[in-house]
Amino acid sequence: MTLMKSWLESANSEDTPFPLNNLPYGVFSMDDGEMRCGVAIGDRIVDATGLEAAGILRADPEADVLDAPYWNDFMELGPKAWAEYRAALQAMLGAGADEATRDALTTYSVPMAKARLHMPFRVSEYTDFYAGRHHAENVGTMFRGPENALPPNWLHIPIGYNGRASSVVVSGTPVRRPMGQVKAPDEAAPRFAPSARFDIELELGAIVGQASDGPLTVAQAFENIFGYVLLNDWSARDIQAWEYQPLGPFQAKATATSISPWIVTAAALEPFRVDAPAREVPLLPYLAEPGPMLYDIALSVGLTPAGGRETILSRTNGRELYYSAAQQLAHHSSCGCPMRVGDLLGSGTISGPTKDSRGSLLEMSWGGQEPIALQDGGSRSFIEDGDTLALYGHAQGRGYRIGFGTCTGTVLPAEAPPG
Amino acid sequence: MTLMKSWLESANSEDTPFPLNNLPYGVFSMDDGEMRCGVAIGDRIVDATGLEAAGILRADPEADVLDAPYWNDFMELGPKAWAEYRAALQAMLGAGADEATRDALTTYSVPMAKARLHMPFRVSEYTDFYAGRHHAENVGTMFRGPENALPPNWLHIPIGYNGRASSVVVSGTPVRRPMGQVKAPDEAAPRFAPSARFDIELELGAIVGQASDGPLTVAQAFENIFGYVLLNDWSARDIQAWEYQPLGPFQAKATATSISPWIVTAAALEPFRVDAPAREVPLLPYLAEPGPMLYDIALSVGLTPAGGRETILSRTNGRELYYSAAQQLAHHSSCGCPMRVGDLLGSGTISGPTKDSRGSLLEMSWGGQEPIALQDGGSRSFIEDGDTLALYGHAQGRGYRIGFGTCTGTVLPAEAPPG
Numbered sequence: 001m002t003l004m005k006s007w008l009e010s011a012n013s014e015d016t017p018f019p020l021n022n023l024p025y026g027v028f029s030m031d032d033g034e035m036r037c038g039v040a041i042g043d044r045i046v047d048a049t050g051l052e053a054a055g056i057l058r059a060d061p062e063a064d065v066l067d068a069p070y071w072n073d074f075m076e077l078g079p080k081a082w083a084e085y086r087a088a089l090q091a092m093l094g095a096g097a098d099e100a101t102r103d104a105l106t107t108y109s110v111p112m113a114k115a116r117l118h119m120p121f122r123v124s125e126y127t128d129f130y131a132g133r134h135h136a137e138n139v140g141t142m143f144r145g146p147e148n149a150l151p152p153n154w155l156h157i158p159i160g161y162n163g164r165a166s167s168v169v170v171s172g173t174p175v176r177r178p179m180g181q182v183k184a185p186d187e188a189a190p191r192f193a194p195s196a197r198f199d200i201e202l203e204l205g206a207i208v209g210q211a212s213d214g215p216l217t218v219a220q221a222f223e224n225i226f227g228y229v230l231l232n233d234w235s236a237r238d239i240q241a242w243e244y245q246p247l248g249p250f251q252a253k254a255t256a257t258s259i260s261p262w263i264v265t266a267a268a269l270e271p272f273r274v275d276a277p278a279r280e281v282p283l284l285p286y287l288a289e290p291g292p293m294l295y296d297i298a299l300s301v302g303l304t305p306a307g308g309r310e311t312i313l314s315r316t317n318g319r320e321l322y323y324s325a326a327q328q329l330a331h332h333s334s335c336g337c338p339m340r341v342g343d344l345l346g347s348g349t350i351s352g353p354t355k356d357s358r359g360s361l362l363e364m365s366w367g368g369q370e371p372i373a374l375q376d377g378g379s380r381s382f383i384e385d386g387d388t389l390a391l392y393g394h395a396q397g398r399g400y401r402i403g404f405g406t407c408t409g410t411v412l413p414a415e416a417p418p419g
Numbered sequence: 420m421t422l423m424k425s426w427l428e429s430a431n432s433e434d435t436p437f438p439l440n441n442l443p444y445g446v447f448s449m450d451d452g453e454m455r456c457g458v459a460i461g462d463r464i465v466d467a468t469g470l471e472a473a474g475i476l477r478a479d480p481e482a483d484v485l486d487a488p489y490w491n492d493f494m495e496l497g498p499k500a501w502a503e504y505r506a507a508l509q510a511m512l513g514a515g516a517d518e519a520t521r522d523a524l525t526t527y528s529v530p531m532a533k534a535r536l537h538m539p540f541r542v543s544e545y546t547d548f549y550a551g552r553h554h555a556e557n558v559g560t561m562f563r564g565p566e567n568a569l570p571p572n573w574l575h576i577p578i579g580y581n582g583r584a585s586s587v588v589v590s591g592t593p594v595r596r597p598m599g600q601v602k603a604p605d606e607a608a609p610r611f612a613p614s615a616r617f618d619i620e621l622e623l624g625a626i627v628g629q630a631s632d633g634p635l636t637v638a639q640a641f642e643n644i645f646g647y648v649l650l651n652d653w654s655a656r657d658i659q660a661w662e663y664q665p666l667g668p669f670q671a672k673a674t675a676t677s678i679s680p681w682i683v684t685a686a687a688l689e690p691f692r693v694d695a696p697a698r699e700v701p702l703l704p705y706l707a708e709p710g711p712m713l714y715d716i717a718l719s720v721g722l723t724p725a726g727g728r729e730t731i732l733s734r735t736n737g738r739e740l741y742y743s744a745a746q747q748l749a750h751h752s753s754c755g756c757p758m759r760v761g762d763l764l765g766s767g768t769i770s771g772p773t774k775d776s777r778g779s780l781l782e783m784s785w786g787g788q789e790p791i792a793l794q795d796g797g798s799r800s801f802i803e804d805g806d807t808l809a810l811y812g813h814a815q816g817r818g819y820r821i822g823f824g825t826c827t828g829t830v831l832p833a834e835a836p837p838g
Contacts, residue, residue: 124585125584125585130666140665143665151664153609153661153664156600156609157662159666160666160669161580161581161666161669162581162669163581164544166543166756166758167757178753178754178755179753180753181572181703183572189575189700190572190575190576190703191703192704192705192753214834215598215836215837216837217836220837236754242572242576243572244666244667245570245572246562246563246570246578246663246667247579247580247663247668248663248665248667248668249667250578250579250580250581251750251754254751254754254755254756255754255755255756256755281608284609284610285611334597334598334599334611334670335597335599335655335670336595336597336598336673336675337670337674338585338586340585417634417753418635418636
């Protein structure tokens with residue numbers, strides 16, 4: 001696949017995250033504060049809510065599905081409508097569009113630099129998986145020792161746990177360092193204190209675009225996934241270590257989960273599908289993949305101290321996952337669990353095999369034992385107040401890229417509890 | 420507290436679960452299928468949606484909060500509105516009401532026996548706790564041995580995990596036996612099979628009626644809880660045993676969670692508050708209780724085989740919990756996790772100290788080693804297809820009771836997976 005040309009020049013640059021091939025979906029507001037559905041193209045946002053209201057481009061002839069500050073109603077329409085809408089947008093924004101169409105789209109678009117971005121969809125429920133093998137091995141080694149690094153079920157199950165949907169925020173939202181119960185191994189009793197080991201997790205988030213009410217095959221699950229975002233599952237490692245046995249992470253993961261503001265559609269990522277790593281043990285038939293279902297997406301993490309310069313801490317890739325989002329969704333539904341439009345599935349931390357490709361500070365600093373040097377001098381084992389953490393991601397085509405935009409958040413100091 | 424007299428005779432019986440002291444909130448439909456908000460009183464349901472539309476009783480003078488098949492919008496109004504509405508209903512249904520009021524309430528009510536009951540509220544998110552000490556010890560002994568029965572954090576943290584809101588169903592909904600990955604200790608690899616150890620968990624569910632966006636004190640959390648339901652957290656023990664390490668229960672608990680159809684308000688349960696058990700170790704200040712916050716609620720579990728008679732398997736009480744719902748909610752919010760109207764908090768299984776007071780079959784049959792005898796002959800270690808499981812609960816006042824109605828579900832055979 002090569003660059004699809006647009007009449008909008010800024011969409012034709014090799015470097016723009018938002019060429020005509022991409023067309024990700026978001027929610028934006030301008031000075032009047034009204035939230036509208038938008039589509040990113042080059043340096044502009046197409047006002048999809050406006051196009052619908054004007055009758056210029058409608059996803060559903062009967063209903064206003066974009067007259068809302070989220071894309072959930074659009075997702076409800078299903079894969080056929082998704083494909084038709086995308087094709088229509090590509091025609092209207094493509095180099096072959098006529099003058100009247102160009103004028104209309106120019107009228108119904110705004111400069112991205114002046115827009116504020118919001119959550120692109122309403123999160124129904126949020127599930128976080130653990131599908132990165134290097135991450136599971138690294139964390140397992142630190143928490144349980146090298147001989148118990150990979151849990152016995154890990155090569156059979158895309159392990160996941162339910163997270164907290166209410167804590168999902170859009171990129172740019174500040175994140176307050178949590179308070180919580182912590183207890184060091186040498187302490188007699190726990191303390192209630194600010195987390196001293198506050199961390200990121202570099203993940204991809206998959207958005208479920210179709211509801212289901214029983215077990216899905218992997219192929220069905222793949223069709224039900226609408227798109228992807230970058231996802232940072234902020235994690236308080238000290239709270240986690242004390243609370244997670246026996247029922248899993250809870251308050252350690254409920255302060256915030258940040259996502260990038262644009263939903264990059266599965267359609268835009270289609271040319272970048274890659275096979276999963278070789279299976280060390282056979283998967284059960286209900287998890288068998290009919291084709292490549294991971295994506296070749298370059299990912300990186302940057303840390304910027306307050307008033308300082310950014311250090312890129314790590315570079316990794318979506319293909320490092322062991323289980324695809326489609327396999328996760330198939331497993332999620334296997335017990336009959338109803339899935340809903342707007343469900344968000346975090347991939348789990350995506351670490352590569354080397355130290356400079358790890359997706360969390362816990363791994364990069366090996367539990368704080370090997371602090372990471374910063375560009376400006378200084379170092380980090382975990383996040384300090386005022387630090388801004390950013391995730392970046394794109395799929396690289398020939399002469400174009402499918403970008404996700406940034407997923408960023410600045411950490412604020414903890415606040416004393418009430419009462 | 421003694422019985423409050425109503426002009427509706429069926430509400431004055433010692434045995435009715437729904438005297439004037441109770442007035443629980445639900446959603447019902449009649450033959451036309453339209454779902455409306457209702458209030459249970461004696462053998463009738465007051466049509467709260469109808470009273471609102473007619474201007475006879477309004478919770479909010481400005482907005483129709485009951486013109487919906489759920490009580491969430493009503494809950495949004497907050498504790499002052501809850502108290503005023505309840506007081507108004509008690510006056511209109513009380514023995515002192517005038518003739519015109521009696522006529523109106525008779526017009527705007529229906530016989531309960533002819534109504535169908537639905538989910539009384541929209542579940543925003545569902546969290547399940549583990550706050551019953553006897554249950555935690557019993558299960559810990561079976562899963563990890565007597566020396567590791569109670570996890571080291573258990574006496575300090577109201578341990579919980581996020582469940583799956585989409586799987587919560589109202590009493591009466593059939594429950595299909597789940598398929599899932601299971602692996603016995605002596606098997607080399609897992610199988611995908613129907614759960615052979617399908618179980619119940621007898622719990623109380625607390626409903627969060629006010630949103631919050633930061634840490635709550637226990638006193639604030641108590642005020643934010645709108646009411647309670649009986650809750651059966653159906654659990655596939657064989658799926659759970661294989662999947663739960665290291666991130667907690669997932670598919671084992673996502674098939675269904677049943678709740679009783681009536682929200683019994685915190686106000687109705689106020690006379691039944693009791694102290695928590697003595698604390699074996701001091702709790703951290705953020706979990707300190709300003710007063711008694713558990714409830715004296717008699718609970719029981721019945722099992723009815725297909726075509727057979729019911730056996731009451733177990734009797735226990737809400738006071739057997741170690742942590743109150745208010746403590747659970749305070750802990751839930753302690754990291755800054757936003758809580759929302761309609762969040763449902765399961766208490767965790769409520770087992771008493773004796774064998775006949777255990778709240779799950781896993782405990783009653785001690786992992787299947789000691790099958791439970793049934794009235795009709797036969798026995799159970801876990802649930803068989805066609806069995807109907809029922810939870811019952813009430814608080815006993817002097818000459819009246821605050822009943823919850825039944826929480827019931829019949830188990831259907833597993834279905835083969837798709838594809």
